[in-house]
Amino acid sequence: MARKLRAVPAYAIPSLAIVALTAFLAFALVRLFQVEQAMRVNVDENMLWVVTQAQVASHRLDQAVNRRASGDSSEDPELRLDILTSRLTLMDDGPQRRYLVAEGLESHLDDALTRMRALRDSIATAEDDARFAPARLTPHLDALMASLNRIANTVMMAEWESTGSRLDTYRSSLEQVIISIIGIGLSGLILVLLLLIALRQRRAAQRELMGHRDRLEEEVERHVQRYRQAAEALAKALDRERGVSEFYRSFAAMVSHQFRTPLAVIDSGLQRLQRRHRQFTPEQRSERYTRLREAVTQMTRLVEASLTAARIDGQQVEASLGRHSLWRIVDRLCHLQIEATGTQRLQPVHGAEEPWAWCDRALTEQALTNLVGNALTYSPEDRPVSITTAREGDQVVCRVTDFGPGVPVDEQPQLFERFFRGSNAAGTDGTGLGLNIARHLARIQHGDLTVHSTPGEGTTFTLWLPSADAWENRDAPP
Amino acid sequence: MMPIRRYLPVAVLLLSPLTAWATESPLPPPEEEVVLVVAGDIALTNHGDEAHLDKQMLAALPREQLTTHTSVTDGPQTFEGVLARDLLGAVRADGETVTALALNDYRVEIPTADFHDYDVLIADTMNGERLTRRDKGPLWIVYPRDDHPQLQDIRYDYRWVWQLYRLEVE
Numbered sequence: 001m002a003r004k005l006r007a008v009p010a011y012a013i014p015s016l017a018i019v020a021l022t023a024f025l026a027f028a029l030v031r032l033f034q035v036e037q038a039m040r041v042n043v044d045e046n047m048l049w050v051v052t053q054a055q056v057a058s059h060r061l062d063q064a065v066n067r068r069a070s071g072d073s074s075e076d077p078e079l080r081l082d083i084l085t086s087r088l089t090l091m092d093d094g095p096q097r098r099y100l101v102a103e104g105l106e107s108h109l110d111d112a113l114t115r116m117r118a119l120r121d122s123i124a125t126a127e128d129d130a131r132f133a134p135a136r137l138t139p140h141l142d143a144l145m146a147s148l149n150r151i152a153n154t155v156m157m158a159e160w161e162s163t164g165s166r167l168d169t170y171r172s173s174l175e176q177v178i179i180s181i182i183g184i185g186l187s188g189l190i191l192v193l194l195l196l197i198a199l200r201q202r203r204a205a206q207r208e209l210m211g212h213r214d215r216l217e218e219e220v221e222r223h224v225q226r227y228r229q230a231a232e233a234l235a236k237a238l239d240r241e242r243g244v245s246e247f248y249r250s251f252a253a254m255v256s257h258q259f260r261t262p263l264a265v266i267d268s269g270l271q272r273l274q275r276r277h278r279q280f281t282p283e284q285r286s287e288r289y290t291r292l293r294e295a296v297t298q299m300t301r302l303v304e305a306s307l308t309a310a311r312i313d314g315q316q317v318e319a320s321l322g323r324h325s326l327w328r329i330v331d332r333l334c335h336l337q338i339e340a341t342g343t344q345r346l347q348p349v350h351g352a353e354e355p356w357a358w359c360d361r362a363l364t365e366q367a368l369t370n371l372v373g374n375a376l377t378y379s380p381e382d383r384p385v386s387i388t389t390a391r392e393g394d395q396v397v398c399r400v401t402d403f404g405p406g407v408p409v410d411e412q413p414q415l416f417e418r419f420f421r422g423s424n425a426a427g428t429d430g431t432g433l434g435l436n437i438a439r440h441l442a443r444i445q446h447g448d449l450t451v452h453s454t455p456g457e458g459t460t461f462t463l464w465l466p467s468a469d470a471w472e473n474r475d476a477p478p
Numbered sequence: 479m480m481p482i483r484r485y486l487p488v489a490v491l492l493l494s495p496l497t498a499w500a501t502e503s504p505l506p507p508p509e510e511e512v513v514l515v516v517a518g519d520i521a522l523t524n525h526g527d528e529a530h531l532d533k534q535m536l537a538a539l540p541r542e543q544l545t546t547h548t549s550v551t552d553g554p555q556t557f558e559g560v561l562a563r564d565l566l567g568a569v570r571a572d573g574e575t576v577t578a579l580a581l582n583d584y585r586v587e588i589p590t591a592d593f594h595d596y597d598v599l600i601a602d603t604m605n606g607e608r609l610t611r612r613d614k615g616p617l618w619i620v621y622p623r624d625d626h627p628q629l630q631d632i633r634y635d636y637r638w639v640w641q642l643y644r645l646e647v648e
Contacts, residue, residue, distance in 0.1 A: 046549070046635075057582065083582045085612040086641060094552030 014194050021187035028180035031173045038166060047099055048159055051152045054087035054112075058145050061119075065141070068132050077132045081119060088116050091151075100151065103158050108147045115144035239315065247314030254306040258419065258431075262299045266292055298431075305433035308366075309418065312440045319360040319444045323468040326355045326364075326389040326398055333368050334387070343376060349388040355396035358471035359445045364463070367441040367449070370434040371400040371461045378424060379404030379458070394470035395447070398463045406455035415451055438463075505569070508532035513616050514565075514600075518577075518647035521570030529569045536602070539564050544599045546624040549635045557620045559601035562593040566647065573647040578619060581611060581641040588619075588637050590647075596629065597622050600642070614640035 061080040068075045090096060092113060100109050118140045123131045130136075269292045273285065280288065311317050327350050334346045357364070368387075375385040379402035386401045405424050407415060414420045416439045419432035438461075439449040446466050453459035505524035510532035517528040524530055539560040547554050566576070571590075579585045592598055599620045602609055609615025618640040623629045 053582065079581065079611070082611045083641070086582070086614060089613050090550060093550055095550060 014191060017187045017190040017194065021184055024180040024183035024187060028177045031177050035170055035173050038169065047096065047155050050090060050096060051148065051155050054084065054091060055148045055152055057084040057087045058141065058148055062141050065132050065134050065137050069134050078123065081123065085116060088113055103154055105151050105154055108150050112144050112147040115140045115147070243314035243316050247310045247316055250313040251306055251310035254310065258302060258306065259299065262295050262302065266295050302431045305431040305437060308437050309433050312437065317444060319363055321358055321360055321445065324357055324359055324361050326357050326396055329361060329364055329368065330387050330389055330398060333365060333372065337372060345376060345384045347384045347386045349386060351390045353391055355389050355391040356468035357396045357465040358468045359465045363441045363445060364465065367438040367463060368398060368400070370438040371463065374434055375400050375402035378402065391467055394467055395464050396467050399460050401458060401460040403458040406457055406459050407453040408455055412451060412453060505529055508535060510534055514642070515644045516569050516571065516647065517644065519571060519573040520647055536560060539568060542597065542599055544597065544620060544622055546620065546622055548623065548638065556605050557599055557601035558603040559599045562598040562600050562619065565600055566590065566593065571647040575648050577646040577648065578639040578642055579644040580639050581643055584639060586637055586639055592637070596626060611641055617642040
């Protein structure tokens with residue numbers, strides 16, 4: 001109901017303006033048409049001419065009668081009377097008579113007509129020149145001329161009155177038309193204003209609509225973002241679950257494949273010790289125990305390496321990256337190695353510029369530990385193992401070089417495969433997991449591990465890591 | 479169609495009594511009272527430079543009828559007479575204007591174009607009665623006012639000459 005009430009004025013104003021405009025226009029047109037019609041009708045203007053011509057005809061008749069009387073035979077009073085008759089007949093005709101009657105001149109007109117007929121009778125009843133005797137005609141003629149004079153006088157005044165009042169009518173009509181035109185202008189102005197207001201309202205409504213749309217889009221975007229985050233969290237959780245299950249699967253596989261042999265070795269060694277306990281000398285027993293302990297140690301290493309490999313497989317290893325100096329990592333590593341094994345073979349070499357890596361310190365240490373351990377294991381005990389660090393372009397490198405037998409060229413492609421053991425490694429303890437793990441650890445940190453080996457000369461493993469400067473200055477962080 | 483249309487005026491000319499009249503050059507003298515004098519640029523004459531026409535001679539021209547209102551009478555009036563252009567053709571008039579003179583000394587110049595544009599009548603009867611000089615006779619130039627709105631104009635009204643007795647072609 002309220003809405004209906006509000007809608008009424010909104011439509012009423014333009015409708016009213018249109019109606020007013022139409023009404024003003026129609027009124028102005030009607031008035032102009034009336035003026036045009038009024039200007040065409042001018043019987044009265046012609047009337048003065050008609051009356052004066054009748055007067056002229058009466059004077060011409062008078063003149064003709066008098067001249068004829070004075071002997072001028074060229075004059076034709078009969079023709080003059082006919083002309084006068086025709087003039088009076090015209091005045092007696094419909095429109096002219098009505099005009100004169102309206103002006104109160106009927107008696108004068110009738111009097112003039114009576115005198116005219118008397119003149120005709122007078123001429124008709126006489127013979128020859130007596131017909132036009134002034135004495136008989138002049139009294140009638142004088143009376144007729146007096147009537148015409150009176151008529152002319154009144155008609156003149158009536159025409160001036162009529163002209164004056166017609167001008168009044170024109171003026172008032174024109175004033176009305178001018179007012180109508182002003183009305184038309186005002187109505188038009190109102191319509192234009194309404195149009196402008198409507199246009200502005202429409203623009204505002206459009207703007208508001210667009211604002212609504214934008215807000216809606218933002219809202220939708222926010223919801224989508226939230227759902228996406230939820231989906232990502234779910235996916236991550238799923239990945240984690242998958243990783244955990246992969247970890248168990250991988251670990252179980254490694255245990256089932258790799259642990260049997262050392263366990264069998266330990267088992268058979270223990271059986272032999274059990275059976276031949278008495279036959280062995282204490283030295284022999286001690287040697288067997290040492291070998292068994294080494295086997296257990298090897299198994300422990302295998303378990304640890306397997307756990308690490310399984311964690312990598314299950315994506316359970318996450319790198320917490322930061323800015324770390326390779327010098328410090330290498331120095332600490334050497335220090336730990338020396339403390340643990342007492343070796344003197346490690347030769348760290350640092351360049352002029354301190355290489356800052358973007359890496360996970362613990363993972364990098366583990367990878368390098370694997371490389372250094374391998375180098376110490378697979379090179380003669382009297383040869384050193386060199387560890388150099390450097391910055392190369394956008395990356396920093398750590399090279400671990402041994403001077404051992406090297407890796408045969410045909411084996412190098414498989415070197416990083418899991419449980420691959422080179423032909424040179426026979427007779428040494430190894431899990432077959434170290435290099436594989438080291439490369440994975442490098443790759444988790446956006447780096448890599450490569451090998452360069454020359455059989456008979458030695459092997460160099462290069463650990464590549466992103467330089468901290470280059471990583472921090474990247475355009476788009478990960 | 480075109481050839482017929484082209485030769486139609488010629489055919490009409492040959493068949494009309496006007497042609498017979500026109501070929502009897504010069505114009506025969508009037509036998510009765512002269513009702514209209516045509517002077518000026520005319521080829522056929524019978525009285526000096528003028529053509530004097532009597533009722534009989536006018537009656538020889540094609541008669542036309544015209545019903546129209548006038549500015550000085552009530553209601554429609556039926557006029558009869560000859561077309562002005564027929565009359566001027568009969569005396570081989572050649573001019574731009576015709577000065578019409580009336581017995582009451584009224585005179586007005588009428589462009590001859592009027593007679594070609596409209597069927598202007600030189601009437602001698604109104605409503606079947608012969609016009610006399612006591613009324614608007616003997617002849618009255620009548621325009622077909624009702625047929626053409628542009629003729630309902632005071633500038634045409636003054637060309638309605640009554641008591642016509644003389645035409646001067648220029």
